Amino acid sequence: MTSRLSVPFPPAGLPLLLAFDLDGTLIPDAGREVPPATVEALSRLRALGVRLAVITGRDLPPPHVLETARPDAVATNNGGRIEIGGQLHAEARFTPAELQAVLAHELEDARVVVFTADGLYVDLPPGREPEGWMRARGSRPLAEAPQEGILKVGFYHPEVAEFAARLRETHPHLVLTGAQPPYTEFLTVTPVGAHKGAALSLIADALEIPLERTVAFGDSDNDVAMLELAGYAVQLGSLPLLAPHAHTQIAGPEALGAYLHALADRLEAEG
Numbered sequence: 208m209t210s211r212l213s214v215p216f217p218p219a220g221l222p223l224l225l226a227f228d229l230d231g232t233l234i235p236d237a238g239r240e241v242p243p244a245t246v247e248a249l250s251r252l253r254a255l256g257v258r259l260a261v262i263t264g265r266d267l268p269p270p271h272v273l274e275t276a277r278p279d280a281v282a283t284n285n286g287g288r289i290e291i292g293g294q295l296h297a298e299a300r301f302t303p304a305e306l307q308a309v310l311a312h313e314l315e316d317a318r319v320v321v322f323t324a325d326g327l328y329v330d331l332p333p334g335r336e337p338e339g340w341m342r343a344r345g346s347r348p349l350a351e352a353p354q355e356g357i358l359k360v361g362f363y364h365p366e367v368a369e370f371a372a373r374l375r376e377t378h379p380h381l382v383l384t385g386a387q388p389p390y391t392e393f394l395t396v397t398p399v400g401a402h403k404g405a406a407l408s409l410i411a412d413a414l415e416i417p418l419e420r421t422v423a424f425g426d427s428d429n430d431v432a433m434l435e436l437a438g439y440a441v442q443l444g445s446l447p448l449l450a451p452h453a454h455t456q457i458a459g460p461e462a463l464g465a466y467l468h469a470l471a472d473r474l475e476a477e478g
Contacts, residue, residue, distance in 0.1 A: 244464025404432030
């Protein structure tokens with residue numbers, strides 16, 4: 208597939224829906240706050256009538272993101288759980304059989320994290336305790352996880368790529384991201400239909416905005432589905448696998464504010 212890189216701005220005028228990945232896009236990797244220039248640009252765009260969405264692999268966006276970006280819609284868990292106007296709109300869950308297949312991973316000493324809408328459950332190598340964000344979130348042992356209501360499973364292990372290949376063969380309908388650069392030791396698995404492209408489509412439909420009037424921003428492999436589906440796609444960073452799906456490319460979260468300000472300038476000039 209040849210690259211679509213060439214067009215610097217999306218189509219002119221309204222309506223317009225901008226959909227943003229979080230880490231490495233709207234905020235720096237592992238960050239918690241939207242850069243000031245981006246906050247200012249988003250405020251301008253909202254005032255002009257542009258609709259905003261956050262579509263992230265995280266299960267819980269940082270409070271600063273929601274307070275400053277003020278999105279019309281938020282999709283978490285790689286698009287598997289969607290809220291519009293603060294109300295639950297859609298949620299994709301594993302069946303018990305699917306969950307059993309996913310957890311039968313055979314990855315010795317893997318770190319496994321299972322997500323529900325209410326919290327997370329972890330399976331750690333012997334002698335290791337939850338740390339960092341898992342500890343801060345009050346994670347519980349995987350043995351206590353329910354068999355229903357699971358939205359996402361994450362694996363941390365050097366051999367996740369081999370496990371991903373096996374799971375794709377046995378359960379091709381499940382959605383797998385990661386297990387390749389830049390996340391060679393991290394794999395995310397979500398239920399059928401739980402990907403960012405589906406989330407973008409559902410959000411656009413709920414907000415009554417045609418897909419050709421959507422602009423998606425992303426930096427990693429789990430963004431491919433929404434970049435490909437959006438009317439216009441913006442790649443942040445330089446990951447090679449995204450280039451065929453993008454219409455333009457910007458350096459990263461630090462450059463996003465200037466790009467969005469230029470878009471707001473254009474919309475204002477169009478009147």
